[in-house]
Amino acid sequence: MNNFDVIIIGAGPAGSTAAYTLAKSGISCAVIEQKKTPGKPVCCGEAVSEASLKAAGLLHGSYVDRKINGFRIFFPNNKHFFVNSPGYIINRDKFDQYLFALAVKNGANTFLSHKAGTIKRTDTGFEVLTNKGSFACKYLIGADGPESLVDALFFNNRAVLAQAAQYKLPKTNYHYNSTDYLDFYYDTLSNYYFWIFEKTREINAGGLVKNKEVLIEFIKKHVPGGDFKYKGFCRGSIPISGIKDKIFSQNAFLIGDAAGLTNPVTFAGIYTAILSAKICAYSIYGEVKMGKKESPALYEKAVRKQYFASNDLKYAAKHCFSLPQEVLDFTGEYFSGRHFKTKDVLAFVKLAFKHPVIFGYLIPLLKNRKLLKDKINHLW
Ligand SMILES: Cc1cc2nc3c(=O)[nH]c(=O)nc-3n(C[C@H](O)[C@H](O)[C@H](O)COP(=O)(O)OP(=O)(O)OC[C@H]3O[C@@H](n4cnc5c(N)ncnc54)[C@H](O)[C@@H]3O)c2cc1C
Missing domain, CATH: 3.50.50.60 (FAD/NAD(P)-binding domain)
Structure with missing residues (x-):
């Protein structure tokens, strides 16, 4: 032995x-x-953030596909905002x-x-x-x-465990322009989110969904292209x-x-x-x-x-994924096209205060100011 x-x-x-x-x-x-x-x-x-790769001592390697500036968060009304948080697609x-x-x-x-x-x-x-x-x-x-x-x-x-699925789409068949950001979509088709990450030669389009038909529906809605063509498909579990x-x-x-x-x-x-x-x-x-x-x-x-x-983060997550569409769309509308800055949050909260339903949903997130302030680069 x-x-x-x-x-x-x-x-x-x-x-x-x-x-x-x-x-x-x-x-x-x-x-x-x-x-x-x-x-x-x-x-x-x-996708991995620059802060994570740096902390792991793995910043430079032949496994890097391309550098990205951060991510865009899309809401059900298709409004989005930018979060600057440098990272890489590997x-x-x-x-x-x-x-x-x-x-x-x-x-x-x-x-x-x-x-x-x-x-x-x-x-x-x-x-x-x-x-x-x-x-x-x-x-x-x-x-x-x-x-x-x-x-x-x-x-x-x-x-x-949540089920996740992903298609790898050949870039030659699609016209998607992520402008060096990773795209996350809050879309009513998933209880969690979808992602579209553009690599040099292909697009990783996935989501936390059980059913691949739902993912195809999402892709048809958000990634312009001709016939549905893909280079690869996978499913996996995520804790x-x-x-x-x-x-x-x-x-x-x-x-x-x-x-x-x-x-x-x-x-x-x-x-x-x-x-x-x-x-x-x-x-x-x-x-x-x-x-x-x-x-x-x-x-x-x-x-x-x-x-x-930490329990703080678990608590924040629970609320992030239970926000009703009304709150998501309100947030998307407010931050639409902007680059997220923590100082904007105060003005946003003041506005939300006039809408008691929306404000109620924001309280748990505000308790997690740490997350908004200095932990964004450590989220991924
Ligand atoms: C669709 C999808 C997309 C994701 N996207 C991202 C992303 O963009 N960024 C990110 O940071 N994370 C992402 N994740 C999560 C990430 O992939 C995992 O968190 C990561 O792989 C965890 O690493 P690990 O080494 O713990 O486990 P794994 O990578 O799962 O490795 C476990 C290994 O154990 C082996 N194994 C299992 N059982 C046995 C056995 N009985 N005998 C021998 N070998 C065994 C498996 O073959 C496997 O190689 C994603 C996950 C999924 C499913």
Whole structure:
């Protein structure tokens, strides 16, 4: 049996980051990934803020497709405003492969085309059985995405998953001009939102919808073009209920989507996956290399301190997605064509005050001034 200090299930951004951080500090680890090639097929809008990439130390890489200035938010009445928040559209397959290559380069052991099926606790840690062999370790990291096996076996958390779908549209067939912004649409066709992210050669058009017919209806409404043509289609689950109840238990850890760590407002999960992986690796390092027995258990506490895991943000998200059309259209009308500035909010609130129904819906958001003030760059 192959024996390691740490076994990581999953080679997405969370798993590969944990692997290269551990391997770099001399801790023996193995990544078990069911896919033949990490990152493929792509099922992602592929957007990451500059602040996130910078904080992750990943600002410059051949995986960048193009730079963007921020995003536009469209309302049901089709009015929109701009939010300046620089970022990038990446090629997600290349990005995941870059992180995986870092893990290999730093000495992590990697097992592709290995699907973890059964994992048992033993006297010394865990035994992981895959379709191709068995592995033993002291620490187990579940980086196995939204439908985590590690969670099901050792935590049994409850989480709400939303279904998302995305078409990749060839630019030659469509006339969409995003003018270097990512476009988010509050459209009555979804309870959440749709996105249109323009890459160099294609357009990622997706939404939080169960049904692909609804997405096609949205695309026909908002992306001018001829016949409906596409280069690719994917479906995936996104955790939308925020950090799970428990993400550490007796040397078993959940990181990234497995821990429910997408941002509750935007559902972006690349950066939160990377950050939680680093915190997890440092907490294992604390025990293995520095002899601090209490270190692994500090992982959960450290993640809960992050803004993306805060109750404030969960609260804001709940309200963002329960605003009635009247409030959304009022907001769209007010900010139409403008570049969002926090100082405009006061004037907006004064106007809304004259409309008690609308004002009532804004109170929970105003309680989250932090979000509007300095957290926008950390939402995605
Ligand atoms: C349609 C869609 C669009 C999105 N757009 C964006 C976006 O624009 N920006 C953003 O920041 N986030 C986006 N997200 C969210 C983002 O993709 C995830 O949050 C991110 O991938 C989480 O990384 P992870 O490493 O935790 O999990 P994953 O990337 O899901 O990786 C988990 C890995 O574990 C492997 N695995 C699972 N089970 C096993 C097993 N039993 N044995 C072996 N291997 C296993 C899987 O094959 C996979 O490779 C989007 C998600 C979806 C579905």
